[in-house]
Amino acid sequence: MANTLATFMEVDSTKDNYHGLYSEDPIQCLEALINIKNLVIGSNRMKGSIIESSVVPRLIQLIQMCNKQNSANLAKEAVLTIASLAKGTEEHVKVLIDSGVVAILLENTRSSDAAFVEACLRALRTILKSPETPVNMIFDRNDMKDDPLYQIIPHLLSLAASHRSFVNKECIANIMAASCQTNEQQNILNNYGSISLIASLLVNNVLKVQMAALHWLAQICYQNETVSAFVVNEYCDGKSMSDLLVSMMSQQKTHEMQLIAAKCMTCIYRSGALNSDDKRIIYKTLPTLVRMCKKDKETSIRAMGAETLAYLTEIDTNLQQTASICDHLIPTLADLLKYQSNCISLLGYSDAFNNQPITAATVRKLEQEVITTQDMKQAAFKAFASLGANDEDIRKRIIETDFLMDHIVSGLSDPNIKTRLSALRCLHSLSRSVQQLRTTFQDHAVWVPLRNLLHNASDEILSVASSTLCNLLLEFSPSKQHFLDRGAVELLCDLTRRDEAALRLNGVWALMNMAFQADQNCKSQILNALGTDQIFRLLSDPDVNTLMKTLGLLRNLLSNKPHIDHIMSLHGKQVMQAVILILEGDHQSDVKEQALCILANIADGDTAKEFIMSNEDMLKKLTSYMMHSNVKLQIAATFCISNLIWSEEEGANHRQDRLKEMGVHKLLQQLLTTNDTTLFDRVKTALQQFNN
Numbered sequence: 001m002a003n004t005l006a007t008f009m010e011v012d013s014t015k016d017n018y019h020g021l022y023s024e025d026p027i028q029c030l031e032a033l034i035n036i037k038n039l040v041i042g043s044n045r046m047k048g049s050i051i052e053s054s055v056v057p058r059l060i061q062l063i064q065m066c067n068k069q070n071s072a073n074l075a076k077e078a079v080l081t082i083a084s085l086a087k088g089t090e091e092h093v094k095v096l097i098d099s100g101v102v103a104i105l106l107e108n109t110r111s112s113d114a115a116f117v118e119a120c121l122r123a124l125r126t127i128l129k130s131p132e133t134p135v136n137m138i139f140d141r142n143d144m145k146d147d148p149l150y151q152i153i154p155h156l157l158s159l160a161a162s163h164r165s166f167v168n169k170e171c172i173a174n175i176m177a178a179s180c181q182t183n184e185q186q187n188i189l190n191n192y193g194s195i196s197l198i199a200s201l202l203v204n205n206v207l208k209v210q211m212a213a214l215h216w217l218a219q220i221c222y223q224n225e226t227v228s229a230f231v232v233n234e235y236c237d238g239k240s241m242s243d244l245l246v247s248m249m250s251q252q253k254t255h256e257m258q259l260i261a262a263k264c265m266t267c268i269y270r271s272g273a274l275n276s277d278d279k280r281i282i283y284k285t286l287p288t289l290v291r292m293c294k295k296d297k298e299t300s301i302r303a304m305g306a307e308t309l310a311y312l313t314e315i316d317t318n319l320q321q322t323a324s325i326c327d328h329l330i331p332t333l334a335d336l337l338k339y340q341s342n343c344i345s346l347l348g349y350s351d352a353f354n355n356q357p358i359t360a361a362t363v364r365k366l367e368q369e370v371i372t373t374q375d376m377k378q379a380a381f382k383a384f385a386s387l388g389a390n391d392e393d394i395r396k397r398i399i400e401t402d403f404l405m406d407h408i409v410s411g412l413s414d415p416n417i418k419t420r421l422s423a424l425r426c427l428h429s430l431s432r433s434v435q436q437l438r439t440t441f442q443d444h445a446v447w448v449p450l451r452n453l454l455h456n457a458s459d460e461i462l463s464v465a466s467s468t469l470c471n472l473l474l475e476f477s478p479s480k481q482h483f484l485d486r487g488a489v490e491l492l493c494d495l496t497r498r499d500e501a502a503l504r505l506n507g508v509w510a511l512m513n514m515a516f517q518a519d520q521n522c523k524s525q526i527l528n529a530l531g532t533d534q535i536f537r538l539l540s541d542p543d544v545n546t547l548m549k550t551l552g553l554l555r556n557l558l559s560n561k562p563h564i565d566h567i568m569s570l571h572g573k574q575v576m577q578a579v580i581l582i583l584e585g586d587h588q589s590d591v592k593e594q595a596l597c598i599l600a601n602i603a604d605g606d607t608a609k610e611f612i613m614s615n616e617d618m619l620k621k622l623t624s625y626m627m628h629s630n631v632k633l634q635i636a637a638t639f640c641i642s643n644l645i646w647s648e649e650e651g652a653n654h655r656q657d658r659l660k661e662m663g664v665h666k667l668l669q670q671l672l673t674t675n676d677t678t679l680f681d682r683v684k685t686a687l688q689q690f691n692n
Contacts (some may be wrong), residue, residue, distance in 0.1 A: 021058050026074060033062070033077040040084050047088035056085075056099050063104055066116055076116050079105070083123035086130075093130040102127060102137060106152055109159065117159075121171035128178040135179040139188055154192050161197055166206045173201055173212035177219045186220050190227045194220060199236035202244055207254070214248070214260040217241075221267040228273035242268070246280050249288045255301050259308070262288040266312045276316040286312065286319065290326045293333060293383075299372045306336060306379035310386040317390045324387050324394045330401055336380035337407040339373060374416050381411060381422035385429040395433045405444045412449035417458070424453065424464045431471035442478040451483065454491055459500060466495055466506035473513040480514070484522060489514070493529040501543045508538060508549040515556035520566060523557050527567065532574040539578055544591065551594035554578065558598060564605035572611045575602070576618070583621055589630045596625060596636035603643035612644060613655055619662060626667050631676045638671070638682040647692035656690055665690055 020032030036055070040047045059078045066075035082101060086093055105120045105127075127133055138152055160172040176194065180186045198220075201213035221228045234241045248261035265285040268274055274281060289312060291297075292305025313319045323329055384404075388395040399405060408430075411423025427446060430436060450472070453465045469488070472479040492514070495507025511526055518526075538550040554575065558564050568575060575598075582595035599622070603609045612618050625637035641664060645656045659665070668690075671683045 021055060021062075026071065029062070030074055030077060033074065033081060037077060037081040037084060040081070040088075044088045044092070047085050047092050051085060051088075051092055051095050056082075056096065056101070060099060060101055060104055063101075063108060066108060066111060066113070072113055072116065075108075076113075076119050079108075079116070079119040079123050083119070083126050086123060086126040090130060090132060093127060094132045096127060097130070097132055097134065102133065106138070109152075109156065114163075114165065118165055118167050118171075121168055121175070125171040125174045128175050133178070135181060135185070138179050139185055153189065157192055157194065157197055161200065166204075166209055169201060169204065170206070170208045170212045173198075173209065173216045177212065177216035180216075180220050183224055186222075186224045186227050189220060190230060195227070195230045195234050195241075196236075199234050199241055199244070202241070202248070203236055207257070210248075211257060211260065214257070214264055218260060218264045218267050221264065221271055221273075223267075223271055225272040228268045228271035231268055232273045242274070242280060246284050249284055251291075255292065255297055258288050259292045259301055259305055262292070263304070263308045266308050270311060270315075276319050281312075282319075282322060286323055287326060290323065290329050290332070293329070293336070295332075295335065299339065299369075299376060302336060303372060303375035303379045306333060306376070306383045310379065310382035312386075313383075314386040314389065320387050320389060320391060320394060324391070324397065330387070330397055333380045333383050334401045334404055334407075336376045337404070339376050374414075374419055377407075377411060377414075377419050378422040381408070381419075381426040385422070385426040388426075388429045388432075392433055392435070395430050395436065399430055399433070399436050399440050405440055405446075409444055409446060409449055412446075412453060417461070420453065421461055421464065424450075424461060424468065428464055428468040428471070431468050434474075437471065437474065438478060441472070447472060447479045447482045451488075459503065462495075463500070463502050463506065466492075466503065466510060470506060470510045470513055473510050474516070484514070489522075489525045489529050493526075493534070496530065496534060496538060501541075501546065504538070504541065505543060505546045505549060508546055508553055512549050512553040512556055515553055517559070518556075520563050523563060523567065526553075527557065527571065532571055532578075535574075535578060536581070539581055544588065547587075547591060548594060551582070551591065551598065555594065555598050555601060558601040558605075558608075561605055564601060565607045568602060568605060568608035568611060572608065576611050576615065580618070583625075589633055592625075593630075593632050593636050596622075596633060596640060600636060600640040600643055603640045606649065609644055609655075612640075613658065619659070623662060623664060623667060626664075626671065631674075631679055634671070634674075635676075635679050635682055638668070638679065638686055641668075642682060642686040642689060645686065645689045647689045652689070660690070 020028050021036075023029045023032070036050060040050055059082055062071070062074045062078035063082070064075075065071040082096065082105075086096055102124070105124050108120045109117050109124075111117050111120075128135065156172050156175065160169050163169070176189060180189050194216075198213050198217050201209050202217075204210055204213070217231070221231060231241050236244065239247075242265070245261045245264050249258045249265075251258070253261075262285045265274070265280060266289070269276065269278070269281050269285070276282075286309075289305050289309040293302050293309065295302075297305070309323065313323050384398050388398050408423050408427055411419055412427065414420050414423065427450070431441065450465060450468060453461055454469070457465060469483065469492075473483060473488070474480070489511075492507045492510045495503045496511070498504055498507070511530070515523055515526055535550065535554070538546060541547050541550070557567060558575070579595050579598055583592055599612060599618075603612055612622075622637050622640055625633050626641070628634055628637070641659065645652060645659060647656075665687075668683050668687050671679065672687075674680050674683070
């Protein structure tokens, strides 16, 4: 009660001084400013009270008076107050941004008052940490000659290069790091000579300046091959930037410097400016990141180390294999999942501290520990996902780590959406293991949380979950039946109707896997839920992968003689139209090969083959594909002919006579001269049927 009363008294006292901000007397106004500035330091509650009192517009007004006589101190204190308010919550920062303060601060970095410029840069650095900040303003208005912010980027870069103030250098580097969020922004900064400036900041002896420069370098190189190539070719003091980064990974440097330097090298490599077999990547960057995951490092370092390691190893099998055997990495990452912070549920703070009052600083510290714990889990899951992406032996070692699957299953139900997504990505990577699908996945009933994720999920989670489902629905997976019994067919058919290409692809892919060697009931479920109209739409999909998986689905549905005859009796006309659509369309040979394979399956049916034999145009197409320049199409067409004329089946003589009249027998004899062994065997088998 006493603390609450004290707070109210503080607020009331502040209100008494608000009128001083609007005083004509600069001394009275300055006194009010200093009182407010001191009051909001370290207190989000007081920051909120000040902002709600609508004093921000007055602060901006005072900043704009910086060039007036006797107003320099007022402007500086107003900026410092803004900087303090910007250290509050995201809501507080948003109010500041909406007030237009970013443009005002940028404009005033041109002031001749060095202390005032430094204050403006400090405030900008703090505000730009917020994702709400419109960094586009710096770029969109940079080339407008009639705008007061004209050429703001070269102005700031020149200020960082020439000014003696280390604070200015550090602030501008952090401002630029926050500002290059797209390839276009990265390229603009690069065109203004950012890389040479970063190089000069890296050899600066002030740690904060070096760290800010490293963060800027990582951001400007991220997924940008052009900028990364500039970095690789840049030299400073006779040393390449790449070698300079390697030296900053020395164990004599701070852990944070080692980590960010390794992150820079990772971004440069992933952008394509360095190869994965570069010694600086294999022997320095990779071991540094592994070392950053160790128990003796701070939790935030471990989390970022694991996340950066995940990015480094994501696409290269050799790096994955090297990392997996590097300094006990797998158990080290598993330890990140076991980490429990010292934080206690916010609801239980008073009990945890023996009913003693909890300060705002303590609450923020505990909240940060909760965030760090989540970051560590997410980073570990991402690292495991990258390590297990391609190698079965690595996946086996990961899965056999104590309690790892328990952590993954638990992570799939975590209240934090980022943790759920990273656990899901890990599960997706591990689900590529045939052996684990049959054993570990079955033992841990992973389909239960996965099924829950598929309902009312974001597009990103739905994309990864459906990709995982594609693997769990493979014929040999015990999980397949669990999904079949619980409405999976309808859900997957709905995915094929989505606007997002990735979701359509996953929906069709999963249905294709589900249909492989399925019973007639399952196939009927798929056809009834999907509908032939939707199949036609998917066969016209602009994404060739979706088209191929749709043809694969049809091919799997039309397998097993009784199933072929049953499906064709119900949908034969539509299926034949679909095949003709592909064969007559402007498609790649791989696509047309799939269509011919579907025809070969139809030709294997007892009654279904009449859909081909009764179609004169289709028979002519088959003969033309027998003589095609692409040998795969020749093989598929010949296989279809062989199924049509199979001598042991009823009506074979009639079909053979019909095809002889069309010259098929002669075409087969001509094909005996082929050099392709597979085609030769197909031709030989077909001719044997004629002889029989």
